[in-house]
Amino acid sequence: MRLKEIQRTAHPAWSPAPHHPICLALGTSAQQLDASFNTTAALEIFQVDFADPSLGMKLKGSLPTSNRLHSLVWVNFGAGEDGLGGRLIGGSDNGTVTVYSPEAIVTSGAEAIIGQSDKHTGPVRALDFNPFQSNLLASGANDSEIYIWDLNNFSNPMTPGTKSQPPEDISVVSWNRQVQHILASANPSGKAVVWDLRKNEPIIKISDHSNRMHCSGMLWHPEVATQLVLASEDDRMPVIQMWDLRFATSPLKVLENHTRGLLSIAWSQADPELLLSKVPAFLLCSIGPRHLSLPRVIYELPTTNQWCFDIQWCPRNPALLSAASFDGWISVYSVMGGSLEAQQQSRADQISSSFDTMDPFGTGQVLPPLQVPQPTPQTTLVAPLKKPPKWVRRPVGASFAFGGKLITFESPKAPVQSPQPVPVPRQVFVSQVTTETELLQRSRELQAALQSGSLSDYCQAKIHKAPTDSEQDIWRFLLVNFEDEARVKFLRLLGFSKEDLERKISTCLGKNLQPNGHGVDANDLAEKIQLLSTQVNKEKKISFPIPVSAGTLLYAPVVLDADGLISQALLVGNFEGAVDLCLNEGRYAEAILLAISGGQELLQKTQQTYLDEQRNSISMLISSVVTQNWGDIVQSCALENWKEALAALLTYAHPKEFAHLCETLGSRLEGERTEKRCLQACLCYICSGNIEKLVECWALQRDCSSPLVLEDLVEKMMVLRKSVERLRNSEVAVQSPILADKLTHYAGLLASQGSLATALSYLPDTSDQACIMMMRDRLFHAQGEGGAAGGQQPPPFPYNRVRVTGGDPAPAQALAAPVQAQPPTQTPVFRNECILFDTFASALRIDPYRAHGPQADLRQPGSTLPASRTRPSKSLHKTAVSALVIQKTEFLPAYLHKTHRAILKVLLFESDVLIFNIFIYFPQQTKRKLEDASKRLGYLYDKLREQTLSNNILGGLHEISRCVAGQNYQRGLEVHTAVVTSSNFSEIQAFMPILKVVMTIANKLGV
Template sequence: MKLKEISRTAIQSWSPAQHHPIYLATGTSAQQLDASFSTNASLEFFELDLSEPSLDMKSCGSFSSPHRYHKLVWGPFGMDDQGHPSGVLIAGGESGNVILYDPAKIMSGQSDVIIAESDRHTGPVRALDVNPFQTNLVASGGNESEIYIWDMNSFGSPMTPGPKTQPQEDISCVSWNRQVQHILASASPSGRASVWDLRKNDLIIKVSDHSNRMHCSGLAWNPEVATQLVLSSEDDRMPVIQMWDLRFATSPLKILEHHTRGILAIAWSLADPELLLSCGKDSRILCWNPNTAEVLYELPTSSQWCFDIQWCPRNPAVLSAAGFDGHIDIYSIMGGSSQAQNQRQADQISNSFGNMDPFGTGQTLPPLQLPQTAAPPATVNPLKKPPKWIRRPVGASFAFGGKLVSLENPKPQQPTSHLVHISQVVTETEFLKRSDQLQATLSSGRFVDFCQEKIDTAESEFDKTVWAFLKANFESDIRSKYLELLGYSKEELALKISEALEKTSEDPPKLDVPPPTSLQPLPELSLVPPADTPETAFDLIAAANLQPAAMMDLNCTPDPETEESAEPDGAANSELDENMGLCLTEEDVGEKQDEDEIPLNEEMTPSVELEETSAIQTPAEIPPPVPTPAGGVNLSISQDVDGLITQALLTGDFEGAVELCFHDNRMADSIILAIAGGAELLEKTQKKYFTRTHSKITKLISAVVMKDWHDILKTCDLQNWKEALAAVMTYAQPEEFSSLCDLLGDRLEASEDALLRSQACLCYICAGNVEKLVSCWSGTQDGRCPLSLQDLVEKVVVLRHAVELTQRSGPAAIGILLVEKMSHYASLLASQGSLSTAITYLPDNTNQVAVQQHRERLSRALGQQATAAVTQTQRASSQLPAHQTQQLYNPPQSAAAVPAPGPTPASAPAQPQYYQTVEPPNLM
C-alpha cells in the first residue's frame, strides 16, 4: 500500500536506523531530466510522518548542488562522538566525485555542508556502500574496474582491495558482507561478481553465469548466511535473480523467475532474510522469499519503471521506489487500501483547474464527488507469511503444573527446525520440601515424631504449645496429657497432697469447739404452753432450750472403751457446723433462697401435727428419764428440732427431716439424709445447698456435683481459661467434651485481646474441631504466604488423622473455609509441579464446582494411569490402621451421686483414684 509520494526525478537514501525521526534524502539523478527539462541539481531531505493521512512528505531542507548523482548512501559515521549528529551522506557524482555531506547542516540551512570531497575516480561513481561494522569505511566503484576503500577519518588517501580485474570494465555495484567485516563484493554489467578479502588485499573468488547472458544490475549479501549472495540480471532475455553460495560456486543455488523483463534493482531486507525486493522493466515490484523462490507480495505500482528500490532501516515494513515518471513512492508491505491514492488523484485534477469551469463559464465548480457506482477500491493482499520482526524471536508461556514452554529461532546458517523446550519451574523450594516431609509422614504414620520435630524447630512458644497439644492426641491418655500441658500434673498433685497430709498428721490443728447453742422456736409453732406459776415457767424454759444431743438421745450409753474415740468425731462435727454457719453469715441470702426454702408448718407430717397439741406437758407430767441399758439407743421424742427430726425419720419422711436440718443450719446432716432419701431428693438438696451457700469456689463445687459446666464456661474470667479447660478435661463426659471445648474457644476467639484469640486454637484442637481451627488460625495468621499456608495444612492434616484415630470413624465433613484452604494448597502444589501430591489434598466429600473442575484438570494432567494410582492411594490412606487400645480419661463418679440402697457397714477409706483406664469411647 502506498503511504507517501514525492514528485522528484531523483535517487534516494534513507537515514540510518539510529536516527530519529526518519528522513529520506534525495539527489537529482544523473542522465535524467524531468518534465521541465531543468538542468539544476539539488539535495533535499524529507521527513516521514506516518501520522499524517496525506500523501505529501514534509521537506526539511535542501542544498543546491552543481553535481548530479548516480548513488547516495547515508551512513551513521559521527553520530556518537565525531560531531555529526545526523551522520554523513555520501554521494557518487557523474564526474568521478565522491562527496561527503553533513545532513544536519543542510536541514538547519547552513552553507558549509560539505565535509570532504574527492575526484579520484576517472568516471561516474555508480556504486557506494558503507561498512556495517566500521562505519568510517566506504567502498566506491567506477569505470575501468576502479574500486576504492575510503576512510572518512582520513579521506584524502583511499585504499584498493587488490589489483584491478582483467579485462577492465565498469563497476555497477559494490556491497560489504553482513557477517564478515573484511569481505567486499563487486559486480560488473558483464555478469561477473568478484569477492575481495581486505586482509589479504586480494581477490578470493569470481562468480559468473556460464551462459554469459547475465547483465548484472544488482548485488546483495544474505544478512545471515555469510557465504550467500544474489545477483540480478538487467537483460530482457534473462530476467532472473540468481542466488549463489560461495561454498558451491559452480552453479546458482536458486533462480528466481517471475519478472517478464529485465530487473533494474534489488534490495535484501536486513530485518528479515526471507524478504528480497526486486523491480524491473515490467513495472512490477516483487517481494520474494529467496530460500524458496516464492513471491510473497507484489506491490501495486504505476505503469512506469522503477530504477531504484530501498528498505527503510528503522521501519522494516516501509520501502521506497524511485521511478522514471518523476515520483518517489513510499510503500508498506503490510497491505492496505488504495482509496487514499484514488482520492489524491481526483484532488490533483480539481486543483489544476482552480475550482473554475474549464469551459469558460466562470462558475465555481462544486466539490468533486466520486461516482457512487464506481468499483470498490482494490485491497492489496498482505504478505503470505508474517515478517520476522513480527514473529517472536523467542517465546515462552507457562502451562499448568508449573511447566514453562519456550521456543527459539535457530541460529543463522543452521537448517530451520522447530525447537520447543519444556522445563519445570520451581519457585518455592522450602514450601515443596516441607510438603514432601508431610507426605512422608502421612505414608509412614509417624505423627508423634513429626510433631516432636515441629516442637523442636518452632520459633515461638505459641507454636511449640500448639504442636504439643497436637502431639497429645496420639498419647495413650489424652486428657491426662492435656492437663499436664495446662500445668496440672497428677504426679505433682499427688506429691503435694501427700506432703500436706504428712504435715497435718505431725502437727494436728487445735479445734476450738464452740459451746452448744440453743435453737430458736420454729415459726408459727408454739412448742411450750403458757406457764401457771413463775417456777413452772422457768422449768418449761429450761426444757425448751435443751441442747440437741439431750433432746435427741441417739448416742449409746457411755462406755469406757468408746468414750475417747467419740470425742474427736464430735469436735469435727462441731467444726463443720461452725464452718457452715460462717458460709451463711458471710454472704447475704437472696430472694431466690427464700423462695426455695420450704416452710416447716406446710410440710409437717400428720403425725408431727398431732404431737404438737399433746406432746408437751407440764413439768410435773414429764416423766423422769429412764436409764437405758448398756449398748441400747434412746429414741427420745420431744418437740424441739431433734425430736421432730427423729419423728420424721421414724415415719420415713426424709424430705421433712432434710428441711428441718436446713432450718437448723445442719448442712452435713441434710446432705447425709438426702442420700438416703433417693436421687431426686439428693439433687433437690444439692441445689438448695448451693443456693444458700456462697464462697469463692461454690460455683466450682456446684459444677462438679451437678455436672453442669456450661455456666462455668460462660461466666468465668477469660484470664483463667486454662483452669476452665482443665476442669472440662477432668469432669466432662465424652459426649459433651467437644461442645464444651468449642464453647470456651468461641469466647476466647470473640475476645478483643489478640493473645486470648490465639489461645482459642488450643481449645479447638482439644475439641477436634478442624473447621474452627482453620477459621481461628486464618484470623491470626497471614494466609497469603505459601509457608504460612503450609503451617496450617500441617496442623489440619495431623488433627484430622488424630480425630479419625480417636473416634474410629471415617473423615468428617469438610466446611467451606477448609475446602477453600485445601483447594488453594493443592493449586500451589500443582504450580510447583507436584501434581500427584496436589490431587490427594483436594477434598472428596464436597460438591463445589471449582474443586471438581480442579480435580478433573489434575486428573487429565496426570493421565489415566496416574489418576488410577492416586485413587488407590487415597483409598488406602482412608483405611485406618489397627492401633492398640487407647486409654482415655473417665471422670470418677462421686459417691454421693448414686444413693445407697440402705445402710452398709463402714469400710476402710480407699485411696482416691483420679484417672481410670477404660476403652476409648467416642470422645472427639
C-alpha cells in the first residue's frame, strides 16, 4: 500500500535504523530531466510522518549541489544532537565522492560538505558501507575502479587489489553481511568478483555461461555468508540468480517470474525470505522459505506502471520500502496491507491550482476559476503478505500451562552447511517449573504424616521448629487432641495443675501433704467405688454422727427471739421458715444445712439467695459452679481472665455444651481484632474442634496469599481435621466456603509446582463446594492417562449439562418429543433413508421439506405413509438446533462412529445445519463407492464448525445444498463451478473437489 509520495527525480536514501524520526534523503538523479527541463541539483531531507494522513512528506532541509548523483547512501557514522546523525555520501556523474552532514543540511548552519574526493575517473554508480565498521565505504566507477574509503581519513582511499581485466564499468559493490573483510563487485556484463580485503586480491569470479546476463543488481544473503544474488536488466533474460560460492559452477536457484528486465533489487535485512524486485505495475517479494527447492513469488504489491530504477527497504521499519521511478515520483510503500482512502488528484486540478485566475491572453479580464471535475474518492485495498514476515513472527515464545508446565518454542535457523533445501524441524519443549521448594517439602511431610497417622510425632516436630511461643502453644494444643485425658492436659497447658494446687492448699493450711505420686490413693479409691450404688435405697438412711458433749441436754427456748423462732420452726418441721430466719440473721452456714434437709427446691432457693447477697471476687465463679450456668461466665468475664474462663469450661462444662461455650469465648477474643487476642481465640477454637473458626481467625491477621503462610494454615487445618475425625470416628465434610477456598487455593499452588497427585489428595471427594469439585475435575484430567487411570474413579462432573440451542429460541411445541423406534407393522412406502430418533443426526438435522412450526404431524418410525410436506421456505434456517444424546449409533455412517464425539463438542450454527444434513447422507446412499468421500467430508464439517469459511463460499454451499435437496444436480454443479472460480482455492481444496464427485455420481444414479 502506498503511504507517501513526492514528485522528485532523485535517488533516495533512508536514515539509519537508530535515527528517529524516520527521514528520507533525496539526491537529484543524473542523466534524467523532469518535465520542466530543470538542470539544477539539490540534496533534500524529508521527514516521513505517518501521523499525517496526506501523501506528502515534510521538507526538513535542502542543500543545492553542483553535481547530480548516480548513487546515494546514508551511513550511521557520527552523532548529531537532533537525531539526524551519520553521514550522507553521494557519487556524482563527474567521478566525485562527496560526504555531507545531514545535521548541517537540516539546520542550514555550518558547512554541510565534510569531505570530497575526485579519485574516480568516471561516474560513481556504486556505493555501499560496511555493516560492521560504518566508517568503511566502498565505491565503484568506470575502468574497474574500486576504492575503499575510511571516513576518518577520507583523503587516502585504498583498493581491494589489482583491477580486473578487461576493464569494465562497476555497476554494483556490496559488502558481505557475515564476514566483514569480504567485498563483491559486479559489472553490466554479468560477471561478479569476490574480493578478500585481508589478502587484497580477488578469491573467486562467477558469471553466467550464457553470456546474456546483464547485471543490474547484486546483494549478499543476509544470513548465509557464501550466497549472493544477481539481477539481470536484459528483457531477453529477466531473471534473478542465486549463487553459492561453494558450488559456483552454476546458479543455486533461478527466479524466472519476471516479464521485463530488472533495474533494481533489495533484500530485506529483517527477513531473508523477502527479496524485492520491480517490474512494471508490481513490486514482487520473492525467494520464499529456504526449505523450498525453487524460489517463488510470495507477494505482489500494486504500484504505478512506470519503471523503478531504485528500490530500498527502510532500515528502521522493515515493513516500509521506497521506490524511485522514471516518471519523477518517489513513493513509500508498506507490505503489511491496509486501506487508503485518498482522492486521485488529476493533472487538470494541478494546472487549475497553478494558473489560478490569471489572464494568460492579456485581455485585462480576470478569468473565472477552472471548473475541473473532481474524481470520486476510491478506497484502495491492499492485501498483506501471505505469510507473516520474520519481524512480526515470534522468534521464541513461552506460555505457562496448568500444572506448572512451561511450554516454549523457538524458530530454529536452517542449516547453512548444505546448499540443498533442508526441512527445518520445529520443536515445542514442555518443562516443569518449580519455584516453591520449601512449600513442596513441607507438603510432602504433612502428606506422609496424614497417610501414616503419626500426627503426634508430626506435632512434636512442629513444636521444636516453631519460631515463636504463640506458635508453640498452638501446636501443643493440637498435640493434646491426639492424647488421652485431653481436658486435663489442656488445663496444664493453661497453667492449672491439680498437683501444684494441692501443694499450695496444704501450704496455706499448714498441713504436710504427702502425695502418692498420682494424687489419689488407690486403696481408698477402690473402697469408695465399692460403696457406690446406681440406685437410691429409700429405706437406708444416711446418718451423720453428731458430737455431743457429756451432760449436754436438749434445749429449745420458747422465747420470741431468733433462736426461739428457729427452734419452734424446726420442731414443727417448717424448714423454709427456719432457713429464712437464719438468712435474716446472717447465719448462712446453718441456713444451708437446714435447706439440705428441706429438699432440693429449698436448697436451690437458699443457694441463690446466698449468692445474690455475696458480692466478692470469687462469688461469680462459685455461682457458676453451683448453678452450672457457664454461659454467664463466658459472656461477661474480663478478657484478661480468658485462661480462667477456659479452665472452668474444661473442668465443669458438659460435653454437649463445651464446644459452643469455647466458640463463644473465642468469638469475644477474636472481636478485639488484635494479633494477641486472635492467637488466644485460636486456642479456644482448637479446644472446641471448630475448623472453620480456626481458619477464619488465623487468616484474619495474616496474608494467606503467601505460599508459606498458606502452608502454615493448611497444616493446622488438616491436623485439627484429623483430630476431630478421630474423636467422632467419622470423616469431617468440608462444607464451609472459606475452607473450600483455602483448600482450593492450596491445591492450585501445589499443582503449579507440578504436584498434581498431592494436590488432589488434599481435596475431599465428599465436598459439594463448586470450587473443590471443579479443581478436582481439573486435577484428575491434568494427570493424563497415566495418572488418571491409576485405579482412580473420575470425580463427578462439576457442571450441569444444558441443551445448547441457536440464537432464536424455537417455540416449545416445535421441538419434537423423543420417540422410541418401533418395528414397522407394514412395509414402508417411502425411500430408504437413515431414520435417527434421539441420535446425533437428528440433533443436527433439519428436514429440507419441513417448514418451521409445530410438529403435530410427526409420524412414528413404523408409520406407513410419511407426513405431508411443503416446499422449503425462507424461514427454514431458523429452526433451533438441539443437542440430544446418541442412542442408536448403529444407523450412523461408518465414518461418524469415529468422529461424532469430536463433532459434538461444538454444534454447527442453525444456518449451516442444512449443509451438514444434506451431505451427511450422500455417502450413506452410495456407501461402497463413496467411502473415501465420506471421510473427506469431515474437512467441510470442521470448517463449518470453526466458522472459517468466507461469506462467498458459505453462500455457495447453501445454494448447493438446496439444489441437492431438490435433486437438481445440474444446477448444483453450476453453482460449484462458480464458487471454485471466484474463491481462493487453498481455502476450498480440501472438500470442494469431492463435492463435485458426489453430485456427479448422484446425478448418474438418479438418487
